[in-house]
Structure formats: structure tokens, C-alpha cells
Amino acid sequence: MKNRIASYVLLLTIIFPIANGFGFIPGFISGKIINKMTLEPVENAVIYTSKGRTAITTREGDYILTHETGDFTLFVEKEDFISYTTQVSIIAYETLQMDIFLAPVTATITLCKGINLIAYPVEIPQHYSSYDLLEDIGDSSTVSKIQRYTDEWETTIWLNHHPAGKKFLIDNCLGLAIEMKQAKTLLFSGEIVTKQCNLYENGFHLLGFPGISGEMSSFDLLGQLRLDYNVYEIQCLQDCALNLSAEWFTDKAIGNDFLIQKGSAYIVNIQ
DSSP states (O other), X not given: OHHHHHHHHHHHHHHHHHHTTSSSOEEEEEEEEEETTTOOBOTTOEEEETTOOEEEXXXXXXXXXXXXXXXXXXXXXXXXBOOEEEEEEEOTTOEEEOOEEEOBOOEEEEEOSEEEEEXXXXXXXXXOBHHHHHHHHOOTTTEEEEEEESSSEEEEEEETTEEEEOOOBOOSSBOEEEEESSOEEEEEOSXXXXXXXXXXXXXXXXXXXXXXXXXXXXXXXXXXXXXXXXXXXXXXXXXXXXXXXXXXXXXXXXXXXXXXXXXXXEEEEEO
């Protein structure tokens, strides 16, 4: 009798996945995809797993995904949002409830192969350091180092697959020199920072411009900085080559009148 029951149960476990139309013993993932900044639902976001199962959110941001049991990687993608990845464990005939907050892209910076001068363009998470940024940009095959200049150069590098060297907090106003081994576009989410960045001492500065209200050229900037500082030169790194500069000569700006770009950093020299 016991053998008959055991055989019946085994038969059910084989037949049910086929009979239920899935071809496997199912579990479920469901929830909402929500805009992290506005808290509004995100329509037409694509949810998929490392197994290849896919779902798309409704107008209300709802989704439900039928899936095999086990441990998998879950991905969420939507144009103009930063992709989301997490690990999930799916149990047979149970529903895993997951509301996911997607961060909208508010700024992008394209890094070329070589040296790039940038400013962190959005509000910075608390305690966010050069070690965090190095890991967010990529591994040692993508990025070599991050530097900033205060009284001297401070450098974060990869060493034995771990960030090493000087660890410093990221500041919107302190420009960053990033050396890339290959080109990459960085995506940022958060409020764009447009605060005024100040200069304090004579000499060399790597000044960040995270956000700019309206258009500004190097001649405009040079004229503004001359009101408070004895600035004599602004240099721009373009396409990973230091080839543009604006100077103050007698009573006017001369040289290259280039556009000041948000998310960029510039070398500013004060006498």
C-alpha cells in the first residue's frame, strides 16, 4: 500500500508540471516597479531572470513572473533608468512579493580612454568615497585610477582586485581626474547640483562644475572669477587631450572661448 502511494505521489510530481502548462514546478514573483524619485509607477519596465523568464510592467507598474524554483539573478531594465539587479530565491507554488524602486537617470558623463576631468554631477550619498566610485566605474580592466588635487595629488587605484591608495570623500566642487583603460558612459541619478564652488588659495586648482544654470563660456567664467580671484588661466581637457585654454591679458580674456560643460572639471590657475 505504501509503495502504491509513493508511486502515485511520484507520478503527480512528474505529470503536474506538464499538465499545468508551464513544463516545470512553478513559483511566482510579483510586485510593483516604482520611480525612486517621484514614487510614481513605472510602465513598460522589463523584468527578467538569468533563466530567461520575462515580464513587463502594466500601466500601474505591476508585474507577475512565473518561474522555476531555485536561486536566480533578477534584472529590471527601463530606458532612462539605471538598471537594477538582485538575487532571488523562488519556492514552489509560493509568491515572492518584491516592490522595486528604479532610479531615473538625471545625468550622464562619457569617459574616453585616457585622462578625463569630471565633476560628480548629482547629490552625493553620505560617506561616498573614491573607493566607492572606483568600484562603480568598473574593475581594473576598465579604470586605472581616480585622482583629485587639494594641496597635493591624492590617488585611488586598483591593487589585487581591491581599491587601494588614498581614500577620500567625493565632493561636487573638487574636480576628479579619472584614467580609463577603455571608454565608458556613466549614468547618475539624483538632484543635479548647481551650487557655487569657491577657490581659496593661489596656484593650481582642479575645479568642478557639477551643474550650470544656463550657458557659460570660458571667457564668461574668467570674467566672473576675476571679480573675486586673480585668475589668469582656465584650461580644458577635451577628448582626453589638454588643448584648450583661456587667459586674462591686461583687461580682457584671450585664447579659446570654449563652452563650460556641466559634469566637467577645469584647471584654474590663480596668481
